[in-house]
Amino acid sequence: MRVRHPGFNFANIRPHWAPVPEFAQSYNAFSTVPAHIEPFLVKVMMKVKDELGDEHAALKEDIETFNKQEVQHCKQHVAFNKRLYEEGYPGMKDLEKPYRDDYQRFLKEKSLKFNVAYCEGFEAMGSAASQVFFEELDEFLEGADEEAMDLWKWHLAEEFEHREVAFKAFHALNGHGVIAYFRRIYGFLYAVKHIGMHTAKVASYLIEVDREKMSPEEREASEERQKRVMARIRKGSRKRLLKVFSPFYNPANMKPSPGMEPLLAKYS
Numbered sequence: 001m002r003v004r005h006p007g008f009n010f011a012n013i014r015p016h017w018a019p020v021p022e023f024a025q026s027y028n029a030f031s032t033v034p035a036h037i038e039p040f041l042v043k044v045m046m047k048v049k050d051e052l053g054d055e056h057a058a059l060k061e062d063i064e065t066f067n068k069q070e071v072q073h074c075k076q077h078v079a080f081n082k083r084l085y086e087e088g089y090p091g092m093k094d095l096e097k098p099y100r101d102d103y104q105r106f107l108k109e110k111s112l113k114f115n116v117a118y119c120e121g122f123e124a125m126g127s128a129a130s131q132v133f134f135e136e137l138d139e140f141l142e143g144a145d146e147e148a149m150d151l152w153k154w155h156l157a158e159e160f161e162h163r164e165v166a167f168k169a170f171h172a173l174n175g176h177g178v179i180a181y182f183r184r185i186y187g188f189l190y191a192v193k194h195i196g197m198h199t200a201k202v203a204s205y206l207i208e209v210d211r212e213k214m215s216p217e218e219r220e221a222s223e224e225r226q227k228r229v230m231a232r233i234r235k236g237s238r239k240r241l242l243k244v245f246s247p248f249y250n251p252a253n254m255k256p257s258p259g260m261e262p263l264l265a266k267y268s
Contacts, residue, residue, distance in 0.1 A: 001162050003068040004267040006154055008076055008147060013083045015206075017148035022207055022226040023140040026233070027152060028084055029203035031077050032096050033195055034155065037122060038074035040103035041166075042067045044115045048169045051112070059168050066165040069158050076151060084206075091205055099198045116170050117187025122195065123166040124188055126159035127251055128240035134257035136236035140229065154267055157260040163251040181247055188244055 018024040049063045085092060106115055133156050141149055170187075174180040207226060211219050243249055 001062065001065045001069070001165075002268065003065060003072065004154070004158070004264070005072060006076065006150070006267045008079070008151055010080050010083045010147065013080065013087075013148055014145060015084055015087050015089065017145040018140055019143045020140050020225055020229060021210060022222060023137075023229045024144075024148075025206040025210065026199075026203050026226075026229055028089075028206055029199045031081055031084075032092060032099070032202050033199060034070075034073045034077040035081055036096065036100040036103055037195075038070040038077075040106065040115075041070050041119050041122070043107060044112070044119050045166070045169060047112055048116055048173060052172055056172055059165075059172060062162075062165050063169065066162045069162055073155050073158070076155070080148075080151060089206055089209060091209070092202060095198075095202050095205060102194065113173055113183065114187065116166065116173055117183050118191050118194075119187075120166040120170040120184060121188035121191030123159070123163060124244045124249075124251065125191060125195065125241070126156070127163040127254060128237050128244075130156035130160040130260070131240055131254075131257050132233060132236035134259050136232060140232070150263075153259075153263045157263050160254070160256060160260060161264065163254065167251050185245060192241075 015021075015028060016024050018027075045063050045067055049060050052060055081092065106118070110118075133152060170184060171180065174183055207222070211222055214222060
């Protein structure tokens, strides 16, 4: 792992940065997640690091790099989202507030073991999302704006690169028994539902703003495109996320998708 500082410039970014607008808006909705979850992840992992003894020296170093990568993800997506607000979607901010507040509440009210389970759940989602983006979505990425596409490829390739850190941190605190297994699965399911509900609300808002200007025929076509986009994303995600339920699940066993390593080298 290493920390990278890509020099993205979003000054001319278009909300419809991919040829299928509903695809672009789905990922624009996803972009609100790292703006708020990454600071939460960093705080949780800092607390985990403080709990670890000297026998976990290597994991402590990995947490340092993990946190620095996550800070960069947050920074870039905050800048990207700001352009979306300016380009006609200011209502995103109202939808983001309760989501952001949830993480503040988790830090205050939830246990560290719950929070690290939630973080590992998100990281499991991130690893799957990385493979889906690199392997399953070429038809939607053909002709996409390079700056937006590379933002996602860089971010998701790094999510895959550091896929083991939260997993190892979870087990360092929880061990490997039956209770740890069910706690990990609970954290995963909680994260899937929590994050999925938020992104669905934001995507619905973004796409509905677009549809306000459409004729009935255009709206119908938009609805069909959205169904096709979500079906492809769900199909690619489902077959990967089901593996998380195995008692033998270990993200270290996952293989990088073609294109990840050259993409990371580009920003190294």
